[in-house]
Amino acid sequence: MRDKLLASIVCSVLFLILAFPARSGETRSAVAGVPGPQASLAGLSWLAGEWQGEGLGGQVLDTFSAPAGGQMVGHFRLVKDGKVVFYELFTFAEVNGSLEMRVKHFNPDLTGWEEKAKVQTFPLVAVEKDAWFFDGVTMRRTSNDQMTTTVLISGSNSQTREERFVYRRTR
Secondary structure, eight states: OHHHHHHHHHHHHHHHHHHSOEEETTEEEOOTTOOOOOOOGGGGGGGOEEEEEEETTEEEEEEEOOOBTTEEEEEEEEEETTEEEEEEEEEEEEETTEEEEEEEEEOTTOOBSSOTTOOEEEEEEEEETTEEEEBTEEEEEEETTEEEEEEEEEOGGGOEEEEEEEEEEOO
């Protein structure tokens, strides 16, 4: 009887570990084999427009198009000490009833960081009121014209850190 109870508890704990994304501060991680939550681009349509703010020690700009054709497209720019550091081109796409974020990075001269056919993909892992948790990227609406984005960044020696970007809508 005791062994069955112990086995039941272990199975329940394993289920909870596998079924719910891990938290690392503000970001969450995808769990292999666990599908993303039901979601559509309608939930992110509030992003359409231009957002400016601070992050990574500089000034950041994000722009987002309105949803069309099952995707939203946008770009990111980081300026530090009056010079562009890098750009991103990204899309949010509806995939299998959920969402994923796709990103490519570019140097100021538009040479890419990723191989030509490679894209960084961040599946949606959870949605809460005014918060969308992609694998390692959290977008949180703090008011109609303010948001924060928190990104889990891998550094040297396999260390990770969360970087926070604070934005205001500009148009």
